[in-house]
Amino acid sequence: MSIDMSQFHQVFFEECFEGLEAMESGLLNLDMGDIDSEVINTIFRGAHSIKGGSGTFGFNMVADFTHVMETLLDEMRDGRRKVTQNAINVLLGSVDCLREMLTSIQNEQAVDEHAVALHKAALEQELNGGNSAVLIADIPTITETEAKPTIHNSDKPEDSPKEAEVGWKIAFCPYLDLLKTGNDPVRMFRELAELGELTALISIQDVPSIFELDPEECNLSWDIKVTGEIPESEIREIFNWVEGDCELDIQAIAQKPAKPVSVAPKASQPLPIEDTVEEFKEPDPAIPEPSSPVPDISILAAPLELPKAFDKPEEVPVSRTRDAIKLPNVESEIKNTVAASTSIRVDTAKIDALINMVGEVVITQSMLGLVGENFTMDKLDQLKKGLAQLERHTRDLQQSVMNVRMLPISFVFSRFPRLVHDISSKLGKKIELKLVGENTEIDKSVVELINDPLVHLIRNSLDHGIEMPANRLAAGKHETGIIELKAYHRGGHIVIEIIDDGNGMDKKKLIGKAVEKGLIDESAVLTDKQAFELIFLPGFSTAEKLTDISGRGVGMDVVRRNIEALGGNIEISSELGKGTTIAIHLPLTLAILDGQSVAVGDETYIVPLVSIIESINITEKMLNKVAGKGETFRLRNHYIPIIRMHKVFNVKPKNTSKTAEGVIVVVEGQGVLCGLFVDDLLGQQQVVIKSLEANYRRVEGVSGATILGDGSVALILDVPGLVRFSSR
Amino acid sequence: MASILAVDDSASMRKMVTFTLKGAGYDVEEAVDGVDALTKAQNRQFDCIITDVNMPNKDGITLIKDLRMLPEYKFIPMLTLTTESGMEKKMEGKAAGATGWIVKPFDPDQLLKTLKKVLG
Numbered sequence: 001m002s003i004d005m006s007q008f009h010q011v012f013f014e015e016c017f018e019g020l021e022a023m024e025s026g027l028l029n030l031d032m033g034d035i036d037s038e039v040i041n042t043i044f045r046g047a048h049s050i051k052g053g054s055g056t057f058g059f060n061m062v063a064d065f066t067h068v069m070e071t072l073l074d075e076m077r078d079g080r081r082k083v084t085q086n087a088i089n090v091l092l093g094s095v096d097c098l099r100e101m102l103t104s105i106q107n108e109q110a111v112d113e114h115a116v117a118l119h120k121a122a123l124e125q126e127l128n129g130g131n132s133a134v135l136i137a138d139i140p141t142i143t144e145t146e147a148k149p150t151i152h153n154s155d156k157p158e159d160s161p162k163e164a165e166v167g168w169k170i171a172f173c174p175y176l177d178l179l180k181t182g183n184d185p186v187r188m189f190r191e192l193a194e195l196g197e198l199t200a201l202i203s204i205q206d207v208p209s210i211f212e213l214d215p216e217e218c219n220l221s222w223d224i225k226v227t228g229e230i231p232e233s234e235i236r237e238i239f240n241w242v243e244g245d246c247e248l249d250i251q252a253i254a255q256k257p258a259k260p261v262s263v264a265p266k267a268s269q270p271l272p273i274e275d276t277v278e279e280f281k282e283p284d285p286a287i288p289e290p291s292s293p294v295p296d297i298s299i300l301a302a303p304l305e306l307p308k309a310f311d312k313p314e315e316v317p318v319s320r321t322r323d324a325i326k327l328p329n330v331e332s333e334i335k336n337t338v339a340a341s342t343s344i345r346v347d348t349a350k351i352d353a354l355i356n357m358v359g360e361v362v363i364t365q366s367m368l369g370l371v372g373e374n375f376t377m378d379k380l381d382q383l384k385k386g387l388a389q390l391e392r393h394t395r396d397l398q399q400s401v402m403n404v405r406m407l408p409i410s411f412v413f414s415r416f417p418r419l420v421h422d423i424s425s426k427l428g429k430k431i432e433l434k435l436v437g438e439n440t441e442i443d444k445s446v447v448e449l450i451n452d453p454l455v456h457l458i459r460n461s462l463d464h465g466i467e468m469p470a471n472r473l474a475a476g477k478h479e480t481g482i483i484e485l486k487a488y489h490r491g492g493h494i495v496i497e498i499i500d501d502g503n504g505m506d507k508k509k510l511i512g513k514a515v516e517k518g519l520i521d522e523s524a525v526l527t528d529k530q531a532f533e534l535i536f537l538p539g540f541s542t543a544e545k546l547t548d549i550s551g552r553g554v555g556m557d558v559v560r561r562n563i564e565a566l567g568g569n570i571e572i573s574s575e576l577g578k579g580t581t582i583a584i585h586l587p588l589t590l591a592i593l594d595g596q597s598v599a600v601g602d603e604t605y606i607v608p609l610v611s612i613i614e615s616i617n618i619t620e621k622m623l624n625k626v627a628g629k630g631e632t633f634r635l636r637n638h639y640i641p642i643i644r645m646h647k648v649f650n651v652k653p654k655n656t657s658k659t660a661e662g663v664i665v666v667v668e669g670q671g672v673l674c675g676l677f678v679d680d681l682l683g684q685q686q687v688v689i690k691s692l693e694a695n696y697r698r699v700e701g702v703s704g705a706t707i708l709g710d711g712s713v714a715l716i717l718d719v720p721g722l723v724r725f726s727s728r
Numbered sequence: 729m730a731s732i733l734a735v736d737d738s739a740s741m742r743k744m745v746t747f748t749l750k751g752a753g754y755d756v757e758e759a760v761d762g763v764d765a766l767t768k769a770q771n772r773q774f775d776c777i778i779t780d781v782n783m784p785n786k787d788g789i790t791l792i793k794d795l796r797m798l799p800e801y802k803f804i805p806m807l808t809l810t811t812e813s814g815m816e817k818k819m820e821g822k823a824a825g826a827t828g829w830i831v832k833p834f835d836p837d838q839l840l841k842t843l844k845k846v847l848g
């Protein structure tokens with residue numbers, strides 16, 4: 001029977017990547033000095049499953065590699081080997097290597113065999129050069145037996161077939177408990193009979209009287225003769241499972257003495273250390289960076305570029321800084337996300353809820369169908385009731401469907417312990433990462449897009465936020481800095497906070513820098529909040545020295561743009577000497593949006609509710625017209641530019657010039673306030689976002705479209721885009 | 729046809745085992761770990777149990793131990809499915825009451841052959 005194994009590959013890869021993540025976080029936990037046998041067991045289980053699966057599905061290279069990891073972990077698990085920092089580093093490196101290997105295989109690319117060989121050599125060196133003398137004798141025994149892929153053979157002392165004999169004499173005397181392992185002598189005899197001619201002589205001398213007989217015990221014993229040219233190994237294979245549950249003597253009929261049944265471990269040799277070991281070098285954080293390439297700023301210049309393209313240039317320097325045996329860099333990580341995004345794992349409870357809801361809708365539909373069949377006015381009440389029910393069920397159904405797309409944010413968070421571990425050890429800082437609210441759920445599409453901005457923000461905190469241990473001690477803080485990554489729901493939003501207890505932001509320094517860079521005027525008076533906002537300006541960087549960790553000041557404006565492209569916003573609060581908190585507010589989903597519909601002429605537009613600050617009526621007198629620069633109005637202390645929507649979209653307005661008859665919707669985008677002049681406010685509603693690019697093309701100032709209740713199409717405004725538009 | 733409970737925390741292995749066995753006409757049910765398996769085994773009588781050894785929640789060895797305590801599983805064949813082909817693990821399984829073992833990696837034919845051996 002042949003089975004196409006490739007149908008299981010997708011599941012296998014997903015499982016492997018999950019396993020690798022679990023191993024990685026386990027290893028990082030060990031790293032913190034938490035040597036818990038359950039943790040080691042979890043790591044072991046990861047390697048073990050990958051090995052088992054890859055062997056079965058024919059990825060022998062992966063199987064070979066994980067085998068070495070498994071052996072090492074097995075010794076740690078049994079306490080035969082101490083957990084050392086070096087071993088953890090080697091294992092972490094191997095996890096990376098394995099991930100890259102699996103990604104390559106999954107994408108049907110060639111595996112970087114050189115890197116694999118280096119890692120394997122490192123593992124083997126760790127295995128052999130280990131810290132216990134007993135070890136070396138132990139390892140090969142395990143290896144020896146495990147390396148054999150065939151069914152039950154590894155425990156036999158002698159495998160080589162002996163064909164000369166004409167038959168075998170077997171004395172088989174089961175212990176009383178044999179049946180309780182599910183082994184059945186009849187089954188074994190049947191197998192023997194397949195090998196050759198069988199004669200079995202039953203001995204009943206041990207069978208007790210009928211009153212004392214316990215039917216669950218095996219009181220019989222047999223003298224068996226099998227004739228034919230049968231290799232000893234085949235006979236032994238049949239009794240393989242009952243060794244230890246019986247007395248067994250197998251002798252060749254040709255009077256040859258039987259081999260002893262006891263298992264003698266083979267003489268073992270240590271695993272060969274390959275020559276390549278020499279080449280493997282420990283990563284040396286002290287070695288300075290090869291000059292990092294200047295990030296490609298041209299990408300950043302494109303104003304409406306999609307978020308994914310952005311953080312890539314900044315990632316480059318970091319991937320460069322990795323160990324001599326360089327492992328997954330950002331390109332491959334991006335590939336991972338792309339590959340992973342084609343399928344989604346859903347809790348069966350969610351599917352059940354969905355099916356349940358569909359059932360309800362069907363019932364309502366058939367009820368309405370009955371009402372409609374012979375409709376008379378006295379059925380109006382029934383019709384209304386049915387419609388109300390339909391509305392409720394549709395809403396629930398929508399919710400259930402949205403729920404399917406929700407993933408816990410731990411999908412994003414789980415990568416950060418490793419990031420923090422790698423970077424903090426590189427910087428020589430002591431940093432602990434705390435994750436809070438990892439089970440908070442968020443739409444899958446948001447999960448994919450939020451990763452890069454978060455990586456950037458965390459790097460910033462690591463690099464600029466947390467001080468060196470000595471400075472921290474001097475400031476009376478604990479030597480170990482804490483970064484807290486927190487997620488929770490608030491309203492229809494998810495809030496992600498990055499809280500560090502580092503040095504905080506120095507307002508004076510920020511202002512000084514901004515003045516120096518010519519970003520603001522020297523005489524400008526800024527509030528704390530405004531000063532912190534400075535870091536979002538393009539080209540701003542406060543680090544005294546540029547480091548390869550957090551880039552070179554092209555970052556924060558991109559981060560903000562990415563987050564706003566997701567329909568969210570970002571806020572900073574900071575206290576000098578105490579730390580900084582960065583809060584990101586994101587919509588729970590990208591598929592549905594809370595919007596305010598506004599009328600401009602005969603058209604309806606949707607303004608995302610998150611960006612609206614307030615809506616007001618103003619009179620002509622409040623307007624300031626600046627020649628050539630458009631018009632502004634004064635709202636409390638701010639002068640706010642006005643964008644007349646009918647001009648932007650070339651729509652004939654109802655209230656051509658009378659400012660007092662229209663409404664100003666004050667919106668915020670990229671930290672800038674702006675007033676959108678529209679004819680009227682229509683109402684708030686949830687709208688389903690339809691992509692404009694997919695059906696038409698990208699339009700500046702518009703982020704998408706939706707279909708309204710009456711069937712007409714309304715465009716959804718892209719507030720940051722409009723703000724940029726107005727500032728031109 | 730005989731009914732089999734396939735226990736493995738790895739979905740790909742589970743699928744592969746199920747697919748193979750179903751293809752051969754067996755009636756197969758899956759369980760994701762020892763706890764799940766124990767519940768399923770109590771709800772319904774299986775003719776054979778195939779279980780992975782190293783699993784979260786309840787490992788295969790404990791599962792076999794627990795199942796052997798139940799009168800209806802006292803003599804049912806139970807196979808461990810494991811890469812830990814060292815004698816030690818196999819014996820541990822046997823001591824717990826396992827009928828035998830299948831060493832990973834295995835191919836579908838091997839699995840069927842072994843199963844035939846216990847189910848006749």
